[in-house]
Amino acid sequence: MSHLRRFLPPGERVTPTAKWHITLAFLGDVPSPEPVAAILGAVPSPGPFALRLQGSGRFGAATWIGVDGDLDKLTALHAGIRSALAGGGYTLDDRPFHPHLTVSYHADNAIRKAAANYAGDPWQVTDFALVLSHNNRYEQLRSWPL
Numbered sequence: 001m002s003h004l005r006r007f008l009p010p011g012e013r014v015t016p017t018a019k020w021h022i023t024l025a026f027l028g029d030v031p032s033p034e035p036v037a038a039i040l041g042a043v044p045s046p047g048p049f050a051l052r053l054q055g056s057g058r059f060g061a062a063t064w065i066g067v068d069g070d071l072d073k074l075t076a077l078h079a080g081i082r083s084a085l086a087g088g089g090y091t092l093d094d095r096p097f098h099p100h101l102t103v104s105y106h107a108d109n110a111i112r113k114a115a116a117n118y119a120g121d122p123w124q125v126t127d128f129a130l131v132l133s134h135n136n137r138y139e140q141l142r143s144w145p146l
Contacts, residue, residue, distance in 0.1 A: 004053060004065065004103070007118055009110045014103055019138055022067060022099050024078045024128060025085055025092055037130055037142050039088040043080045045146045049073035052122040053101060056115035061107040063115055064100035069122060074099060077128060077146070 001020055008014050030036060051069035058064065067074070078097050086092060104111045129143040 001053075001120075003120055004101075004118065008103060008114050012104070012108050012111050013106045014111065015105065020101055020103070021131065021138070022074075022101055025081050027085070027090055027092070030090070033130060033132060033141050035088065036085070036090070039084050039090075040081065040128075040130055040142075041144060043077070043084050043128075043144070045144075046073040046076040046080070048124055048126045048146045050122045051125055053118065053120040056112065056118060057100070058112065061105060062102050063104045063108065063112050064102045065115055065118055065120075067099035067101065071099070074125070081128070 001017060005014070005017055027036065049070035051067055051074065053065045054068045055066035056063060057066060075097060078099075082092055103115060125146065127143045127145050130141045132139045132141050
């Protein structure tokens with residue numbers, strides 16, 4: 001991901017790289033992460049797969065980089081996680097899955113122009129993680145191998 005950071009214009013309002021992630025399910029506030037972790041530990045693995053960041057788009061003011069590669073396995077992982085969480089009683093949004101990496105939450109034409117031409121190298125996805133968002137910081141609580 002350091003390649004992407006170097007590719008984006010310096011001095012612009014880019015989301016800190018420590019916050020870069022691809023969301024597979026968003027739960028919002030939950031009383032305790034332990035039951036979520038127990039559910040996620042039982043999600044069937046599609047096995048490791050390769051992805052790459054390529055292309056871009058926007059949701060309102062936010063600019064994102066698209067995800068390409070073995071989208072069948074990524075979609076299977078996404079579906080498995082959502083199914084397990086729903087079976088555990090968690091409410092999930094019903095938006096279609098559009099894998100992406102948000103690089104800015106600001107309407108910035110320089111970032112959008114650079115992002116439109118981005119094509120990164122493939123990388124192996126070997127795990128997925130449960131991440132807690134608190135006070136505008138992310139903390140990885142646990143991860144599971146694929």
